[in-house]
Amino acid sequence: MKQLKYMALALAVGASSVLTGCSEDFENPADTAADNADIDSQTRTKMASEERELKEELKKLQDKDPSVKDMYYSYNDKGEKQVNVVREVKDEKTGESKMAETVIPMMAGMMLGQMMANNMMMTAMMMSNSGGYNNTRYYSQSEQRKRRNTAVAGYATGTRNSVSRSFVSSRPSSAFSTRSTGALSGGSSARAGGYSAGG
Numbered sequence: 001m002k003q004l005k006y007m008a009l010a011l012a013v014g015a016s017s018v019l020t021g022c023s024e025d026f027e028n029p030a031d032t033a034a035d036n037a038d039i040d041s042q043t044r045t046k047m048a049s050e051e052r053e054l055k056e057e058l059k060k061l062q063d064k065d066p067s068v069k070d071m072y073y074s075y076n077d078k079g080e081k082q083v084n085v086v087r088e089v090k091d092e093k094t095g096e097s098k099m100a101e102t103v104i105p106m107m108a109g110m111m112l113g114q115m116m117a118n119n120m121m122m123t124a125m126m127m128s129n130s131g132g133y134n135n136t137r138y139y140s141q142s143e144q145r146k147r148r149n150t151a152v153a154g155y156a157t158g159t160r161n162s163v164s165r166s167f168v169s170s171r172p173s174s175a176f177s178t179r180s181t182g183a184l185s186g187g188s189s190a191r192a193g194g195y196s197a198g199g
Contacts, residue, residue, distance in 0.1 A: 039167050043160045057116050061085070064122060069099070074151035075158050081106045084151065085121065086144060099144035102136040 050073060058071040070086040087100045104121065106112070115121055139147065 035167070039160065039164050042167070043156075043163045046163060047156065047159055053112055057112050057121075060116055061121060070148070072148060072152055072155075074103075074155050076103075076105075079158070083112060083115075083121075084148070086148070089138075097141070099139050099141055100136055101139065101144060101147070104135065 054071050061068045067087040067089060068085060069088050072084050074082055074084055076082055082103050082105050085102045088097050089100045091098050
C-alpha cells in the first residue's frame with residue numbers, strides 16, 4: 001500500500017540523516033546499524049498498528065456516514081497529531097463530486113477509537129457541515145490525493161523521528177544514543193525540533 005511505501009522511504013531518509021555529519025564519531029558502525037534496524041522495526045510496528053486502527057475506525061464511520069471515503073493521520077505545522085477525514089460530496093452548483101477534507105486534532109492521551117466511541121468525530125464533522133468548525137477544505141479528487149500523499153509521507157518521517165527520540169531516551173548506553181546525543185538534542189536543535197510531534 002502507499003502508506004507502507006512512504007514508511008519505507010521515511011526509514012531510509014531517517015537512517016541516512018542520523019549518519020550524515022556524525023559518521024566520524026561512530027567507533028562501531030555495526031552497532032549503529034543495529035540500532036537503526038531496531039528503530040526501523042519499531043517504526044514499522046507502530047505504523048502497521050495505526051493503519052489497522054484507521055481501517056477499523058473508517059469502517060465504523062462509513063456505517064454512520066457512507067460519504068466518508070478515507071481517514072489518515074498527519075501532523076500540523078506545530079508537530080501536533082491530527083486525523084484527516086475525507087468525504088465525497090456533490091457541488092450544488094455543478095453537480096460534480098468534490099472531496100471535503102476535515103482535519104480534527106487528536107486529543108492528548110486519547111486513542112482514535114475513544115474519539116469514535118464518544119462520537120467526537122461525528123460531532124466535529126457535523127459542526128463543520130454547519131459552518132461551526134472551520135477545519136474543512138474542498139478539493140478535486142486529484143488535488144486531495146496529492147495532499148494525502150504529502151501528508152502521509154510527512155507523517156511517516158515524523159513517526160520515525162519520534163521513535164528515534166524515544167529510543168535515545170530509553171537506551172542511553174546504546175551506540176546510537178551515546179553518539180547521537182548531540183545530533184538529537186542541544187548540538188543540533190534545529191534537526192531535533194524539525195518534527196517535534198510524538199506518535
